[in-house]
Amino acid sequence: MDLAFKPEELAFRDEVRAFIRDKYPQEIRARARKGWSYLPKEDHIRWQKLLYDRGWIAPHWPKEYGGTGWTARQKFIFEEECMAAGCPRLIPFGLTMVGPVIYTFGSQAQKDRFLPPILRSDEWWCQGYSEPGSGSDLASLQTKAVKEGNQYRVNGSKIWTSGAHKADWMFCLVRTKADVKAQEGISFLLIDMKSPGISVKPIVSIDEGHYLNQVFIDDVMVPVENLVGEENKGWTYAKFLLGYERTGIAGVGRSKMRLEMLKGIARAEHMDGTPLIQDPGFQTRLAQIESDLMALEITNLRVMASSGAGGGSLASLLKIRGTEIEQSINQTLVDALGNYGVPYDVNFPRAESNEPPAGPDYAIGLAAENLLKRAASIYGGTNEIQRNIIAKMVLAL
Ligand SMILES: Cc1cc2nc3c(=O)[nH]c(=O)nc-3n(C[C@H](O)[C@H](O)[C@H](O)COP(=O)(O)OP(=O)(O)OC[C@H]3O[C@@H](n4cnc5c(N)ncnc54)[C@H](O)[C@@H]3O)c2cc1C
CATH class of the missing domain: 2.40.110.10 (Butyryl-CoA Dehydrogenase, subunit A, domain 2)
Incomplete structure (x- = not known):
């Protein structure tokens, strides 16, 4: 299978990049850098409405319900570019979770009543x-x-x-x-x-x-x-929804963005007078994360290219590896900060806070994010449960 992007896919990527460059509001960008997980609701709504106006709010939905009609690889490119640019995540509960349940199993009246406000981000x-x-x-x-x-x-x-x-x-x-x-x-x-x-x-x-x-x-x-x-x-619909929830949790684009951030911090931070990035122990850690992330990205692309979806055991696999890598990056970021990574109240200022940070700007929010995202291996079904699913569905244990 050819995993390299074709010329039309590269052109699509440029189109997405240009949209983000021109439309992603600077003030939300600045707040997202300080506290991506706690952006105010209004910021999410503003960004989602910009995507709605462009027709890009629901790439995973069928076209007849407001989807984009993109190929699996276009969806991948879109997600990757948005995450790499630090755009707010699309709040998943309407768009990724209940929306697909309603258009798949709901009555016509439910589709008419609930889908349009989900697409417009008018109802959460x-x-x-x-x-x-x-x-x-x-x-x-x-x-x-x-x-x-x-x-x-x-x-x-x-x-x-x-x-x-x-x-x-x-x-x-x-x-x-x-x-x-x-x-x-x-x-x-x-x-x-x-x-x-x-x-x-x-x-x-x-x-x-x-x-x-x-x-x-x-x-x-x-x-x-x-x-x-x-x-x-309801159990049938609930399980259908969980497949959608877990695929989104892999978060390859965001982890790539955080890895670049980690490299930047490791260049700026010093240990015994030497930049951390030159420390052999740190380099080994970085290389491990980078190769794990590359493997996850290729797996993600392969899954999308072959089936166009990541339900069942594949969703579980992507969820486990995605969250493990995310947690490993978060911990390494905090470790790289040295003193500023320890007391999380020092790094606590959130998007809405006016308190001056005690450490360098790049330290803001990282310790808090590391603590919050310990939960990534729990929510959406714990990683142990995902392993049980793989054991049953793939290994027939
Ligand atoms: C940040 C966060 C956000 C969340 N958001 C939502 C939300 O919006 N809506 C919602 O409904 N839920 C939400 N959850 C709940 C989440 O889905 C549950 O926490 C999760 O399913 C685990 O359930 P539990 O906490 O009861 O742990 P338990 O089920 O009690 O598990 C405790 C431990 O035992 C292990 N374990 C349990 N059973 C087995 C087994 N059979 N084999 C091996 N190990 C096992 C688990 O892996 C875990 O380590 C959220 C959780 C978190 C932490």
Whole structure:
């Protein structure tokens, strides 16, 4: 298989680069450099609307629903260029997760109601899957929905709900049948976060940021037309969605960008009077990361070129390697900073902060990011669970 880009793909890459150069607002660029994981919602909306106006907001969607009609390699180029330029990530809950579920399994009325505001970034979503007692063993979830006339009465609690405090809607797994195999009694409901009975409690993470929440659902009434697909078939839709979620987590473009940042810092930082980049021990570490990342990039491209998708065990594989490499880069960045990598409050200033940094500008946010992204091997299904999936699907163990 030929992995080199063809002339028309190189022309497409130039087009993407020119768009980013001309349209990516300078002030968001500056904030993203300080705290990419905690950009204000308005920055994400502004960037996503610029992409929407250009017709590039949903490369993975079919053209009939607002997708771009790009080849798998064009999608790869686009993602890579956006990440390499430090553009805000596309908030995945609507575009990458519930959108594909709705256009694949939803009713016409649901498609008409929900897809356009997702594309325009006018409505934000969160993912109500995990519960206090159900993470890896998600099928054991207990949030209950009981049909009363043309509504469901929903009771329960969801946890680790990223961005719930900013979301307008939550796609939510609920139990609609108890006396069957766990996976067979689950349904997929769309819940308006403004519904009476929804309350959101913040969970502050190890980096002192607010990204996570617990959502309490007390006697929340949900119209039956917000059920996606068939009742008790939600597990099928939930698994379909997870394939999309995990592929995006590989993050090759962003890791490439961070690797370049690491090299820059290693040139600037000194150890015993010598630039860190000349230290043989550091060089070995750098070379290991670089070769791992190249291998992941080629694997990612190969997957896309052969099947155009990364579902099932391939999504698991990309998720494991992508997050391992991301964590390894983050740790090496922090190590390279020496003193400025240790006390994370020193590097804490976020996009919205006016505090002057104590260390060099390039140290800002790196220790906090390293701590936050320890969770990358947990969210989207832990890496241990991904290994179990590979063991079952590929090795038939
Ligand atoms: C930053 C962050 C954001 C998140 N965002 C969301 C969100 O928006 N929406 C949402 O619904 N959820 C979200 N989650 C939850 C996430 O999906 C769960 O944390 C994850 O599925 C693991 O579940 P758990 O935390 O209950 O851990 P557990 O399932 O209790 O696992 C604990 C440990 O045991 C291991 N383990 C468990 N079972 C097995 C097994 N069978 N074989 C081998 N090892 C096993 C796990 O790998 C893990 O190391 C988020 C989590 C984090 C950390």
